[in-house]
Amino acid sequence: MKVGVLGAAGFVGGHLLRYLRADGCDTRAIVRRRPSDADRDYRIADACDVYALREAMRGCEAVVHAALGSNDVITGSVAPVYAAAEAVGARRLIYISSGSVHGQSPVPGTDETTPLSARQAFSYNNAKVIAERRLARLRARGTVELVILRPTIVIGPGSRWLFDFADRLQDRTACVVDGAAGILNSIYVDNLAYAVTLALTATRVDGEAFLLGDREAVRWSDLFRPIADAFGVRFDDVPSVSPPEVRATFRQRYVEPLRTSEAAQRAMRMMPRALKDDVKHALRGAVRLVRRGADRANVIDAAVAAGAAPPSTPAGVTPEIAALQRCRWRLPHDKAVRMLGYAPPVSFADGCRRGIAWLQERDRLSSRAS
Numbered sequence: 001m002k003v004g005v006l007g008a009a010g011f012v013g014g015h016l017l018r019y020l021r022a023d024g025c026d027t028r029a030i031v032r033r034r035p036s037d038a039d040r041d042y043r044i045a046d047a048c049d050v051y052a053l054r055e056a057m058r059g060c061e062a063v064v065h066a067a068l069g070s071n072d073v074i075t076g077s078v079a080p081v082y083a084a085a086e087a088v089g090a091r092r093l094i095y096i097s098s099g100s101v102h103g104q105s106p107v108p109g110t111d112e113t114t115p116l117s118a119r120q121a122f123s124y125n126n127a128k129v130i131a132e133r134r135l136a137r138l139r140a141r142g143t144v145e146l147v148i149l150r151p152t153i154v155i156g157p158g159s160r161w162l163f164d165f166a167d168r169l170q171d172r173t174a175c176v177v178d179g180a181a182g183i184l185n186s187i188y189v190d191n192l193a194y195a196v197t198l199a200l201t202a203t204r205v206d207g208e209a210f211l212l213g214d215r216e217a218v219r220w221s222d223l224f225r226p227i228a229d230a231f232g233v234r235f236d237d238v239p240s241v242s243p244p245e246v247r248a249t250f251r252q253r254y255v256e257p258l259r260t261s262e263a264a265q266r267a268m269r270m271m272p273r274a275l276k277d278d279v280k281h282a283l284r285g286a287v288r289l290v291r292r293g294a295d296r297a298n299v300i301d302a303a304v305a306a307g308a309a310p311p312s313t314p315a316g317v318t319p320e321i322a323a324l325q326r327c328r329w330r331l332p333h334d335k336a337v338r339m340l341g342y343a344p345p346v347s348f349a350d351g352c353r354r355g356i357a358w359l360q361e362r363d364r365l366s367s368r369a370s
Helices: 011-022 050-057 071-076 078-087 123-141 160-170 189-201 220-230 250-260 262-270 273-291 296-305 319-325 334-340 348-369
Strands: 002-006 026-031 042-044 062-065 092-096 145-150 153-155 186-188 208-211
Touching: 002 011, 002 050, 011 026, 011 189, 026 050, 042 050, 050 078, 062 078, 062 189, 071 078, 071 123, 078 092, 078 123, 092 123, 092 189, 123 145, 145 189, 153 160, 153 189, 153 348, 160 220, 160 348, 186 189, 186 348, 189 334, 189 348, 208 334, 220 348
Parallel strands: 002 026, 002 062, 026 042, 062 092, 092 145, 145 208, 153 186
Antiparallel strands: none
């Protein structure tokens, strides 16, 4: 079949395009601007422009929505993409969502049957939940089949999870949270691409959502240690931090200053109404979390959603990072194994080696250029 890949210039979309082409699939790159590899089949379209998308998708039997962007793009692109796919007679739409719809530190026992909430502390999570819900409503009255894939930490050549840590190692600002002992819900990018190929042709999967991960259960230290080794740094020498408990003083430290400071009041007056409502909602949600005695990660999430972070948080350790590296639950991909026949072809160790080789080549080319 002819497969259109929306967002083909991005990290996931680019790898997916190469994987499909190497597998002999007839593909079309759908991108926002002209790619450097102009001899390939590509079309230019904005993810929110239904008319441009319709022209770009013409002739495609399936479409993979791998485009990212702001939260407005995440939520605003799904209707134009679905409408365009329907207009050109596409049979199936594969939407690359995120395991973050379940939070950065999901509750033990979480799987695809766990209800989703669009009232989480991180706006990205909420945007992905809203996008999934809109797609489900569109499918209920539309003709294009829908399959939702939920990867979480996508690693591989070009992954920010690799180069962020490598760059911090080299400028000596790297640190980890609680020894990086939390569970890493990783998926090597080619394993994700493989899952897409399965979702394009599998039967009886219309309307289903699938969590995806690597075969092995690993921790953040399993990713960071080989990167450190590759750059001549002992991982055990990388500082380990533990962002402080903020539950007892959360209102005093974060909520009240935001409500009463002159700068905050001036910023609130200048905000668009919709953004102002979002900030107020985040503040109320943060206070509710504290009153319920929420765990530390959720309280930190609430702090950043309200526009603040613990003052002693080290550089690079955002509330999102703290929550991710404290994860206690490995998201299962049993459903993908059962219904898609998913069997990750690339091991975690091999994926790390490929990613590290890319990092080293990147640095070698950078040194040559300078």
